[in-house]
Amino acid sequence: MKYTVKKCITLILSLFLASVLTFTAFQIIPGDSALNALGMDATEEQLKAYREHFGLNDSLPTRYINWLKGALKGDFGYSSQYQMQIKVSTLIKDRLTVTLWLAGLSFLLIVVVSIPLGILSARKKDSILDSFITLVTQVFMSVPSFFLAMILTLVFGILLKWFTPGNYTPLDENFGNFLRFMIFPAIAIAIPKIAMMVKFLKSALLKEMSLDYVRTAKSKGMTNIRILFQHVLKNALIPVITFLAMLLADILAGTILVEQVFNLPGLGRLLVASIANRDYAVVQAIILYIVSVVIIINFLVDLIYQWIDPRLRSN
Amino acid sequence: MKLNRKNDHFNYILGLAITTFILLVVLIGFFYTPYDPNKMNAALKNSPPSLTHLLGTDNFGRDILSRVMKGAGTTYIIAVAIVCIGASLGTILGAFTGYFGGWLDEILMRVNDVLISFPSILLALVFVSLFGPGSYNIIFALGIIFVPSFARVVRSEFIVLKERDFIRNAKLMGANSFRIMFVHILPNIKRVLIPSLLIGFNNAVLAEAGLSYLGLGVQPPQASLGRMLSEAQSYLLDSPWYAIAPGVMIVLTVLGFSLISGGIENEYE
Numbered sequence: 001m002k003y004t005v006k007k008c009i010t011l012i013l014s015l016f017l018a019s020v021l022t023f024t025a026f027q028i029i030p031g032d033s034a035l036n037a038l039g040m041d042a043t044e045e046q047l048k049a050y051r052e053h054f055g056l057n058d059s060l061p062t063r064y065i066n067w068l069k070g071a072l073k074g075d076f077g078y079s080s081q082y083q084m085q086i087k088v089s090t091l092i093k094d095r096l097t098v099t100l101w102l103a104g105l106s107f108l109l110i111v112v113v114s115i116p117l118g119i120l121s122a123r124k125k126d127s128i129l130d131s132f133i134t135l136v137t138q139v140f141m142s143v144p145s146f147f148l149a150m151i152l153t154l155v156f157g158i159l160l161k162w163f164t165p166g167n168y169t170p171l172d173e174n175f176g177n178f179l180r181f182m183i184f185p186a187i188a189i190a191i192p193k194i195a196m197m198v199k200f201l202k203s204a205l206l207k208e209m210s211l212d213y214v215r216t217a218k219s220k221g222m223t224n225i226r227i228l229f230q231h232v233l234k235n236a237l238i239p240v241i242t243f244l245a246m247l248l249a250d251i252l253a254g255t256i257l258v259e260q261v262f263n264l265p266g267l268g269r270l271l272v273a274s275i276a277n278r279d280y281a282v283v284q285a286i287i288l289y290i291v292s293v294v295i296i297i298n299f300l301v302d303l304i305y306q307w308i309d310p311r312l313r314s315n
Numbered sequence: 316m317k318l319n320r321k322n323d324h325f326n327y328i329l330g331l332a333i334t335t336f337i338l339l340v341v342l343i344g345f346f347y348t349p350y351d352p353n354k355m356n357a358a359l360k361n362s363p364p365s366l367t368h369l370l371g372t373d374n375f376g377r378d379i380l381s382r383v384m385k386g387a388g389t390t391y392i393i394a395v396a397i398v399c400i401g402a403s404l405g406t407i408l409g410a411f412t413g414y415f416g417g418w419l420d421e422i423l424m425r426v427n428d429v430l431i432s433f434p435s436i437l438l439a440l441v442f443v444s445l446f447g448p449g450s451y452n453i454i455f456a457l458g459i460i461f462v463p464s465f466a467r468v469v470r471s472e473f474i475v476l477k478e479r480d481f482i483r484n485a486k487l488m489g490a491n492s493f494r495i496m497f498v499h500i501l502p503n504i505k506r507v508l509i510p511s512l513l514i515g516f517n518n519a520v521l522a523e524a525g526l527s528y529l530g531l532g533v534q535p536p537q538a539s540l541g542r543m544l545s546e547a548q549s550y551l552l553d554s555p556w557y558a559i560a561p562g563v564m565i566v567l568t569v570l571g572f573s574l575i576s577g578g579i580e581n582e583y584e
Contacts, residue, residue: 014429025441025445026445028445029445135326138326138570138573138574138577139566139570141569141573142517142565142566142567142568142569142570142573143562143565143566143569144521144524144525144562144565144566144569146524146525146528146544147524147544147558147562147565147566150544150547150548150551150558150562151559151562153551154551154555154558158551158552158555165551246432249432249433249434250434252434252437253434253435253436253437256436256437256440256529257436257525257528257529260528260529261548271440272440272529272530272531274444275440275443275444275531276530276531278444280444283441283444287437287440287441290437291433294432294433295432298432
């Protein structure tokens with residue numbers, strides 16, 4: 001209980017710190033944001049009115065508090081790349097679904113494919129099959145996801161015509177077509193991570209299997225399979241969960257690049273476009289969003305640890 | 316176990332072979348390329364690989380082999396610069412915090428933990444949006460972003476080694492802390508430092524490729540592997556060889572270095 005409270009306080013502090021950093025970082029950019037938004041031929045009056053309207057004359061802490069108040073309500077002001085006509089929150093909301101689906105599908109693929117492969121590789125240690133899996137994982141770990149995305153487009157889009165490149169169907173229009181298109185970017189993100197996960201899982205399992213309790217179980221006549229599923233897997237869970245949590249952050253980073261290749265209207269593409277257009281309200285909001293997600297994932301992982309490992313609860 | 320040993324060794328040799336080949340191509344590229352990598356030729360647009368242009372030409376009729384040779388060179392220089400910044404600052408930071416410990420260590424390691432949990436490409440994007448795109452900016456940004464990973468590795472080694480007898484002896488002989496850290500301890504951590512330098516190089520190559528692909532790294536007409544991939548994407552239909560050449564170059568680079576680093580780790584075990 002004490003542990004949970006402590007972790008909750010850390011969570012709130014981290015989120016607060018992240019918001020302060022995200023906000024102040026974008027205040028050091030040289031240039032006048034009113035001039036940026038209105039263009040070079042804005043009159044002095046227009047600039048003044050703009051600054052007045054968006055509170056640019058207030059002090060830094062006041063502006064931060066106003067920004068945070070908005071942020072907590074999901075309001076990040078208006079987007080300058082859309083001439084202040086569209087709310088940042090609207091832009092993000094539309095794209096969030098795409099990115100979440102993409103990240104979710106990739107994560108699912110990683111878990112479903114890598115866990116059986118990792119177990120197989122550890123069980124058949126030193127066999128031809130294991131060497132083969134090792135070599136293949138080594139190669140796939142070296143392929144950047146966005147290059148893989150291009151290869152998938154080339155092979156499945158252009159040569160085999162399983163999907164039409166660039167022909168993304170929104171979720172609410174046709175779910176089947178949406179999923180059929182999304183599976184390819186998800187595979188592009190997942191493959192290098194699957195390779196990493198298989199390698200990691202194999203070494204985690206082998207390390208666990210070299211411990212004394214496994215030898216004891218064996219000497220008592222337990223079969224290898226029972227030892228693996230009843231003891232080893234449970235004990236290997238902690239490092240595996242840590243690794244999966246790290247992968248989640250990596251998957252989010254992967255979506256930024258892969259969305260670009262597949263022309264998906266997701267958060268990552270919005271982020272890159274906003275950086276190129278110096279639309280800082282959007283950049284700030286997306287960064288704060290992703291950073292918060294990473295912080296919250298780490299928080300949840302800490303909670304899961306103490307739930308699955310009683311040793312952590314006692315101290 | 317025997318087969319495993321042999322396999323590891325085979326992987327190590329394979330890594331060395333791939334890396335030697337790649338480095339040779341890049342080194343030659345610094346002095347000689349078959350064609351001028353930036354010379355356009357309207358008559359030869361998007362021509363497939365042939366004897367005159369081994370890897371074909373791109374949408375401006377530029378020779379892809381020449382561009383890959385030069386582009387990989389650019390990518391490598393950027394990656395080496397990033398690793399130099401990250402590794403030197405990280406080693407100093409890790410050495411001091413690991414050797415002396417104390418509250419500064421506590422604070423720096425907390426900051427480290429936070430930074431490590433964020434993907435480097437995301438931090439680099441924040442940096443680029445603040446200071447603008449370009450090769451120097453991404454070297455600086457990624458160099459700083461790579462500091463925590465080196466600091467962590469070096470620190471944990473220093474914590475273990477500072478308690479060892481030979482360090483105590485050196486202390487008794489009157490060696491000062493600076494000497495102990497950099498003359499006595501540092502040479503003993505190369506077993507972990509060299510693999511992490513190689514992996515760091517790989518991560519730098521991948522990060523450069525990613526950022527340049529997004530148009531935020533190396534700017535045209537300069538070629539880099541990521542830059543070429545982003546240019547190649549629009550021509551995937553007409554000239555797929557354009558994308559494959561720089562992509563395969565990235566894959567071979569990363570594969571070679573990670574096989575070597577795995578081999579070194581096994582060697583020391």
